[in-house]
Amino acid sequence: MKTGPTEMQPTLLLPPERIHKLTGYGMRTHADGYLFRPTSVDEIRRVLDIARKSGRKVVLRGAGRSYGDGNIGAECVIIDTTRMNRVLSWDAGTGIIDCEGGVTIEGLWRTTMEDGYWPPVVSGTMYPTLAGALGMNIHGKNSFKVGTIGDQVIELDVLFTTGELRTLTPADDLFFAVISGAGLLGIITRAKLKMKRVHSGNVKVLAVSCHNWDDQFKVFNQFEHDADYLVSWIDCFGRGASAGRGQIHVAWYLNEAAELPSSLRPDNQDLPDNILGFFPKSSMWQILRYFNNRLGMRFINSAKHNASLLLGNGKEVEQSLVAFSFLLDYVPNWRKAYLPGGFIQYQSFVPREHAKEVFSQQISLQQEAKLESFLGVLKLHKPDNFLFSHATNGYSLAQDFKVTPKNWSRIEALCHKMNDVVLSAGGRFYFAKDSTLRPSDVKAYLGEEALYKFKQFRSTCDPEGLLTTDLAKRLELI
Ligand SMILES: Cc1cc2nc3c(=O)[nH]c(=O)nc-3n(C[C@H](O)[C@H](O)[C@H](O)COP(=O)(O)OP(=O)(O)OC[C@H]3O[C@@H](n4cnc5c(N)ncnc54)[C@H](O)[C@@H]3O)c2cc1C
Structure with missing residues (x-):
């Protein structure tokens, strides 16, 4: 059968390769x-045109580090901006860096570290792109002190699907919607931000063991006005009087006498290839796999808690900024230990006064369901002005749930119950860590007004409604 030119076109525009x-x-x-x-703004314009001509929607994607479905879209054109990764200018005098959106957090610190600057906000991994990090408006272990990454941005360029490229600053309302907007308003192609001046490549880290939730919040209260970073590991298997047990790490920037100490050299920051000096990190996930079940994780969490009480409690160490910040990058491919079903991360943000009660209830619910999170991470935050903000004057608890072919409906039901507890306490959620929210949950925490404003922005930024993601469809954001 012969194919006419019009029938041929979609195949040519979107070849199966x-x-x-x-x-x-x-x-x-x-x-x-x-x-x-x-690799350029013009090339993005051409891809948008291809999508338009082939009747496809468009998904923006950075390094794919968001846990859920916020960076994928079935049968869509995917614009991956990781190759737009040039640093356009770096001024060691002012600490201002100007770069394309595909520059990663790693790219930022590798560029500026030896001049004594560190990214002001980093996630638990160094691989996200700046544009992806702004799309979700990421926070770090210093969220309570400096806010989110969006709070550090001086200006950014956004390409709208109309083809217009606009520079936005905090004086523009749209600035606060594009940052946090989950890739649904426009393509961030460039951002300028102020890096944090540091006088050492190391931080001082104090470990404090906690027996329960009361201990956790007491230690956070004790250090929040003084520390630069605060983060706690929670053993989600702890129950009764031990519920909320875990270990807090408090960290401070250091001052070294030398103008540019050797700790600032990027090669002194690199994570080691081996664990304990001999075991190759690249094989770790294969071993982790054998423990990646309820029994194994109960054991590991308990052993970690006991070791932290006996050996680590009250200990102060110096650690490189990279090792302290990117603990999860120590074990390459650790996520593969969750195959074949993968895992979801669930993070909720709860006002201070309700945090203990909400997180206790969440953990009781998962213990009752025999679906305990294998990892719990507690952080402190402050509110911000971004449209799809997840932050609050309160705490967040991030939890990882292993998914198997059999347990998905039970995990969903558990998360929905936990959502109800969070919402009744005035809490919030985070699209980067979501797989289970319902449209009604989003309406409840973001509010009708924010969602209306978002739709208004979309009608001018993306009038054809080209931009989408599976998350946006699931949550009826578009
Ligand atoms: C191990 C690990 C630890 C993490 N720790 C933290 C943490 O401590 N704090 C935290 O906040 N997050 C954390 N995260 C989540 C991660 O930082 C965010 O999901 C981040 O958004 C990922 O960036 P990315 O480049 O991978 O973007 P993707 O996940 O690919 O995309 C993120 C969003 O940005 C949009 N987007 C992508 N490119 C563009 C663009 N050019 N213009 C506009 N929008 C765009 C996408 O559509 C999507 O909605 C962690 C993730 C992992 C895997």
Whole structure:
């Protein structure tokens, strides 16, 4: 059968070689999309045109480090901006860096560290791109002190699907919507931000063991006005009087006498290839796999708690900024230990006064369901002005749930119960860590007004409604 030119066109625009099976970091769901990796603004415009002509929606994707479905879209054109990764200018005098959106957090610190500057906000991994980090408006272990990454931005360029490239600053309302907007308003192509001046490549880290939730909040209260970073590991298997047990790490920047101490050299920051000096990190996930079940994780969490009480409690050490900040990058491919079903991360943000009660209830609910989170991480935050803000004057608890072919409906039911507890306490959620929210949950925490404002912005920034994600569809954001 002969094919006419019009029938041929969609195939030419979107050849099958472009089809990639993509997933969020948790690997629970996958979606096939047509992957494009443009290297310039003009090339992005051309890809938008291809999407338009072939009747496809467009998904923006950075390094794919969001856990859920916020960076995938079935049968969509995927614009992956990781190749737009040039540092456009760096001024060691002012600490201001100007770069393309595909520069990673790693790219930032590798550029500025030897001049005595560190990214003001980093996630628990160094691999996200700046544009992806702004899309979700990430926070770090210093969230209570400096806010989110959006709070550090001086200006950014956004390409709208109309083809217009606009520079936005904090004087623009739209600035606060594009940052946090989950890639649904425009393509961030460039951002300028102020890096944090540091006088050492190391931080002083104090470990404090906690027997329960009361201890946790007492220690956070004790250090929040003085520390630069605060983060706690929670053993989600702890119950009764031990519920909320874990270990807090409090950290402070250091001052070294030398103008540019050797700790600032990037090669002195690199994570080691081996654990305990001999065991290759690259093989760790294969061992982790054998423990990655309820019994194994109960054992590991308990052993970690006991070791922290006996050996670590009250100890102060110096650690490189990289080792302290990117603990999760120590074990490459650790997520593979969750295969074949993958995992989800669930993070809720709760006002201070309700945090203990809400997190205790969440953990009781998962223990009753025999679906305990294998990892719990507690952080302190402050509120911000971004449209889809997850932050609050309170605490967040991030939890990882292993998904198997059999347990998904039970995990969903558990998360929905936990959502209700969070919402009744005036809490919030985070799209980067979401796989289970319902549209009604989003309406309840963001409010009708924010969602209306978002739709108004979308009608001018993306009038054809090209931009989408599976998350946006699931949550009826678009
Ligand atoms: C091990 C690990 C630890 C983490 N720790 C933290 C943490 O401590 N704090 C925290 O806040 N988050 C944390 N995260 C989540 C991660 O930082 C965020 O999900 C971040 O957004 C990922 O960036 P990315 O480049 O991978 O973007 P993706 O996940 O690919 O995309 C993120 C969002 O940005 C949009 N987007 C991508 N590119 C663009 C663009 N050019 N313009 C506009 N929008 C775009 C996408 O559509 C999507 O909605 C962690 C993730 C992992 C895997």
